[in-house]
Amino acid sequence: MLKRVLPFFLFICFFQVAQAQEMRFTTKVSATSIALDEGLQVQFMLENARDANNFQPPSFKDFDVVQGPMQMQGTSIINGARSDYVALIYVLQPKHVGSFTLAGATVRVNGNIVHSNPVTIEVVKGNNVASAPSSSQRVGPAGPAGGGENLPDGVLRKGENVDAKLRKNIFVKVVVDKTTLYEGEQLTATYKLYTRLPTSSSVTKVPAFKGFSAKDVELPNPPQASEEVVNGQVYKVFIIRKTLLFPLQSGQLELDPAEVDNQVKLVQLSANGRKRVKDPFEEMFGDAFDDDFFNQQGAEYVTVPYKIQSPPLMITVKPVPANHPDTYTGAVGNFTMDASIDKTALTTDDALNLKVTITGQGNVNLLNAPKINVPTGFERYDPKVTDNIEKNSNPLSGSRTFEFALMPQEVGDHTIPGIDFSYFDPVSNTFKTLHSQPFNIHVTPGKQTKHEKEDFSVGKNELAPIHHTVLHWNKGGRLFFGSGWFWLLLLLPAVPLLWLIFRKRKEDYNVQNASLLKHRYANKVALKRLSLAARYLKEGKSKPFYEETSRAIWGYLSNKLHIPFSDLSKQLVMDKLQQLNSDRTAPLFELLDDCEMALYAPAGGQGRMQQTYQQAIEIISQLEQDLKHQQV
Incomplete structure (x- = not known):
């Protein structure tokens, strides 16, 4: 019995060892069904072959070879059985839709020709792939058990097109x-x-x-x-x-x-x-x-x-609707407004601070000051502008504050009308207007008022003393009646009345001819703004310098050409200047483009800022000369 069992046992052991060392030559693909615009990875793997040569791949007539052959080799141990393998990998791109069979590759092992298995590939349009690759079908730098990953894209194969x-x-x-x-x-x-x-x-x-x-x-x-x-x-x-x-x-x-x-x-x-x-x-x-x-x-x-x-x-870019309210100054987004004054009672020696804060999301950094109607008896100065923009906010969020200094000139009770601020909401495609309450102000005389004249006349209950001396008349002296002093004192009470009439007429003229005055003083205002840019230039502050220079030029064009700031555009300015036969259009917009670019790609340093400042002065002065004697 033992004699019969022992040969059988030895045969089983020999068979298992032989099976562990069995040579195999297989074809594996990344998927059996792919889209026309997808790639296919094909792997030819030879296991446990000690003397292999003369490898011949199959015909890829229905595919373009994108990459390959890529070489791979290694060793795997599964359940204690060691297997050595080598492989060649190709990446193919299908040429057309259909069902195609890749014939097996051939290799000579120990003098014998060995064939790998054929594989059928289904190519369809689009990305509607019939079947995804299984774990046994995936190829890459892995052992014969499969499950590898694609080779790195950073590998430049021999003969591969680098571009x-x-x-x-x-x-x-x-x-x-x-x-x-x-x-x-x-x-x-x-x-x-x-x-x-x-x-x-x-x-x-x-x-x-x-x-x-x-x-x-x-x-x-x-x-x-x-x-x-x-x-x-x-x-x-x-x-x-x-x-x-x-x-x-x-x-x-x-x-x-x-x-x-x-x-x-x-x-x-x-x-x-x-x-x-x-x-x-x-x-x-x-x-x-x-x-x-x-x-x-x-x-x-x-x-x-x-x-x-x-x-x-x-x-x-679409223009905002043309039916915007008069209080619209170019704000686009969603905003709220807060207006306040620092005091309700003051003297003619004090200044009133009117603060208007616009808060919200939108073009906060481009907001213009709302229109302030200052009553007679106050003098208004240009507002101080302060920005508080949230860092890295998207959409842009924050606030811009305008502080107006108002100097009272007349005593009494005054009312500053409510402030209106309009903006365009692109979500609802409508204009919206915000309102503030009016402000009541009481002004009393300050210390710097004129002193009353001393009165040396006799009181009501007093008797004038009797002079017992003899009065002597000087015939050579001039009489007070009809003298220059007489007429001066007679007309003096009318001077304040005439001054009030003159001021009222001047204010009415300014209101009725606001556009004309802006035109007349446009050059002066622009140079004043450029003086602030000159200060930033001296301090080496590049961003405020270019912002102020750009703001001065656009403000000058708005005032000089009678174009509301909300309607201002390069095309409109170009049309206006062409109508006036001005040849300053090209250098003007080149300067504005330089300012915009310098804000976000600063270069050139102090020298470039100095050059920009000189160009701005020259262009404004030249435009002023061109437009001086023309009807705009």
């Missing part, structure tokens, strides 16, 4: 939250860098944002990556710039491209460092069981320079 690889795996684009909006409405533009490759990138050109007022959002440093899926591929995404834009004019405006320089690091593989390559399986057997793909002999890192830019994007 095509870079175009596919790294690009930059601008993403906006809307492409159609109103003048003054916020537009958020985000410039993103998409990459599947390791790269060191720097922004070399920022967009100028012509026709917009721009405010950048502060980004984390160093940049933080996120992931997005584009056309079925996962990309690392870096935000290189995020800007809140407020269009200053209507029409078609273009977002200029952003340019990015990249230094892309790729792994370049050669033929394993050998001078002569006969067969890919021979190469892999020559360096047996090296499982670290990137440390293969013949692999080296190369840095490829690659410059990219985002495609330009057109934005449609």
